[in-house]
Amino acid sequence: MAWLNSLTWIDGIAWLAAALSITGSAMRTIIPLRCVGIATNAVSLTYAVIMRLYPSITVNLILLPLNAVRLYQMIRLIRQVKQASKSDLSMEWLKPFMTRRNVKAGEILFARGDTANCMFYTLSGRYHLKELDIELLQGQVVGEMGFMSPDNKRTQTLECLEDGEVLNISYDEVRQLYFQNPQFGFYFLRLTSERLFKNMQRMEAEIETLRADKPTVQKAISA
16 A cells, blocks of 8 residues: 555546546546546646646647537537427428429329428418318428338329429438438428328218218118
């Protein structure tokens, strides 16, 4: 234990830096890793300055602000994700990325089985999804399911019933926004999930209607 008595406070700084470095290597998540990395850089920089270890000073002067910036970016990203997961399904912030297009009554915006390459946002006019027999008014997103389809094929036919305007955005731009912007990523996941659940509820309602009508049909046949 004699070596402990010979340790100086400078040696203590060096051992602390070593301990922090080992601790950082054991971290499994990025934010604690960055925090420990910042602490390691600060302690190592202090030791390097005292001992005039210029290569170590240079390395830690670079790594300290780098770790700080990465920590800030990660915290900001997490905040954006939390905000996006709680926000309403609004398209206002996405409109600047979209292209305006005029449509006429009777025009088919896309047909079932077509290759899907874009999604739409209705600004004005009336639109009809033929297979589901659903009428769309202004302020609704349509065409996003083709992006999720394995073969990128349209599952519905969209016809314009009344002259209006739509905004459209290509799937290539959607992919870029999806990976670059967590708000859009969560928005798109919620949008498609909501659409899928609505379709499931509609199918369940139709099945229940068919079940309710079946006894009536059987009675009519037997009569």
